[in-house]
Amino acid sequence: MKNLVPFAAVAAFLMPAPLFAGSDDITVENAWSRASIGTSRPGAAYMTIHNTGEDAASLTGLSTDLAAMAEIHRSTTNEENVTSMAPAGTIDIPAGETVALEPGGLHAMLMQLQRPMIEGESFSLTLEFSDGEEIELEVPIRGIAARGPQD
Amino acid sequence: MRRRSFLLYGAAGTGAIAATLGIGWWQVDGPGADAPVGKRPLPLTEMSFRLTDHEGKSVGPQSLLGRASLVFFGFTYCPEVCPTTLADISTWLDGLDEDAKDLNVVLITVDPERDTVEALSEYVGYFHPSIRGWTGRTSEIDRATEDFRVRYEKVPLEGGGYTMNHTSGVFLFGADGRHVTIIDYHESREFALPKIRRAMEA
Incomplete structure (x- = not known):
């Protein structure tokens, strides 16, 4: 184990440094979320994330003071029509591509709400990228029956 | 040899x-x-389960006879698919205008542990007024899911709590209780509305 450490350090040094898009190259549009009933149920937020840069970007995490735990989750429906939801892990956004967080697919899952999500208000959400860049955005809260950012 | x-x-x-x-x-x-005959719900007339609606009334499959019905399974602690389904259904019902009154619309919870009558009552109140919520004992929910050929399972969430995996889609029945068709999750309004009208004419 002792010998491995310098080896790993050298290997890391020799490997081409991965390139990541800076936060200037990431734009977020159409962010929205649904109002909650109290704080016992989790909330969800949606948005489109564009990577306008020339390098890939990896969205690794989320943080917000609204929820003690915020993660990107994915809802999927299998061939037997059973719908399930699970953490989606890191979301890679290739250069020039767009990733949509929308109902029935990827979404920001807001667990352990610290306060109710009230229609007409908004909350601040930070997107964390693998290169350490962070993007903070304001997410408007729509009605509980909203179907999109315009509702 | x-x-x-x-x-x-x-x-x-x-x-x-x-x-x-x-x-x-x-x-x-x-x-x-x-034809996945075994996967289709039974006719309502052949189902047997007893639940309680969000107003505390005792209900069962026979309560739905006499009018066409939309029935779907979900749970109110679901942040994603269920509000989306309820919001979709609300817009379909808006599209039916007055005719929405001639339809039963029922959400049956697969999470009776958290979806009490009170919890359901508060929840459905945020959507179209025609939508009703049914809950009850787990044994009765199991009988209902069996009759509808619906699967569900409880899945623990990292960081505490749990979520429910369940069969999505909206089951449509005619006034006589015959199963007419299913509206899949995320099917567009253009396809959903004619299916509902078909069930209402069945």
């Missing part, structure tokens, strides 16, 4: 049984299945 031929016949017999089972699988569950 005798023993060997016995083994041979035995092997052939096992092979034949395996082949029969294989064909059976192909026809029943496999790609050869044409």
Whole structure:
């Protein structure tokens, strides 16, 4: 184990440094979320994330003071029509591509709400990228029956 | 020698049984299945379960007879698919205008532990007024999911709590209780509305 450490350090040094898009190259549009009933149920937020840069970007995490735990989750429906939801892990956004967080697919899952999500208000959400860049955005809260950012 | 031929016949017999089972699988569950009859809900008239609606009234499949019905399964602690389904249904019902009154619309919870009558009552109140919520004892929910051929399971969430995986889609029944069709999750309003009208005319 002792010998491995310098080896790993050298290997890391020799490997081409991965390139990541800076936060200037990431734009977020159409962010929205649904109002909650109290704080016992989790909330969800949606948005489109564009990577306008020339390098890939990896969205690794989320943080917000609204929820003690915020993660990107994915809802999927299998061939037997059973719908399930699970953490989606890191979301890679290739250069020039767009990733949509929308109902029935990827979404920001807001667990352990610290306060109710009230229609007409908004909350601040930070997107964390693998290169350490962070993007903070304001997410408007729509009605509980909203179907999109315009509702 | 005798023993060997016995083994041979035995092997052939096992092979034949395996082949029969294989064909059976192909026809029943496999790609050869044409109409998944076993996967379709029973007619409402053949179902038997007893639940409580969000106003505390005792209800069952027979409560739905006499009007066309939209029935779907979900749970109110679901942040994603269920509000989306409820919001979709609300817009379909808006599209039916006055005719929405001639329809039963029921969410049956697969999470009776958290979805009490009170919790459901508060929740459905945020959507179209025609939408009703049904809950009850787990044993009765199990009878209902069996009759509808719905699957569900409880899945623990990292960081505490749990979520429910469940069959999505909206089941449509005619006024006589016959199963008409299913509206899949995320089917567009353009396809959903004619299906609902078909169930209402059935």
